[in-house]
Amino acid sequence: MYQVGNLVKELSDKHGHARESLMPILQAIVQKHNYLTDEAMVEVARELDISAAEVYGTASFYTFLDTQVKGKYVIRVCKTITCSMKGKSDIIQSIEEMLNIKVGETTPDNQFSLIETNCIGWCHKAPAILINDLPFTELTPEKVTEIIKDYMQK
Template sequence: MNKLDNLISQYKEGKCELITLFEEIVNSKKYIPFEKLNYLSKKLDIPLAKLYTTASFYSLIPTAKKGKYIIRICNNLSCNLNGSESILEMLKKELKINLGETTKDGKFSLELTSCIGCCDSAPAMLINNKPYVKLDKTKVRKILRELK
């Protein structure tokens, strides 16, 4: 039994939450494909619309295809005061994409995020849920190089 089916049976026994099922799919696929939502709907006997309205509410549960690495840059006040906008501009230039887009090779997606609680080491970003802090241009270039 794969991990998702395992979680589905746990959900049916009231031992796990719907949001955890979504997260499991996002962990493996980086987003929730329509087929998976449909699969959940049939398995859990929950209307597709309800699943979609719930999943699409959360910023960390994308419902459209994303790159292998989802870069989420924080542009809230503390990060903004510490130069997050120039980091964002640089990322756009380096990756040749705009906010909300994915690189042609399917490697990187670029997004903004609300505060990620790294205000004491701003500017900061998350790449696939891992925080990267005290960013400057050299550091960002190095991070990108390592991921490429």
């Protein structure tokens, strides 16, 4: 759990207090803290003068606006057809073994979360994953192991 502090106020001053600022504000919180806490969503509701249910309703609609604890690095493995055909399962297995977590879980030190996601637009270079915003493509179990190793040392 993180303390949201002044962040929501700073963000709503930057993006504005109108309803259309909701997505940019929620996205900025997720960029910084990887997921939305209840506290953060209540705070956003207060700043924008809308009900907390509206904020939660919007946030929970979007898969990238997580309302559950997520690690510092969120690994999203594409599971749509081409990635699935080109070895997505091997990639997942490598990551699972390396981090000792299953799909949907977060490491105990809150460094990594592993999830599956729908088409991320790299079918010509399948299999592909996103780690936070960055795409990694044409993966092999060896290649993905190296990538995760780099992230572990960050």
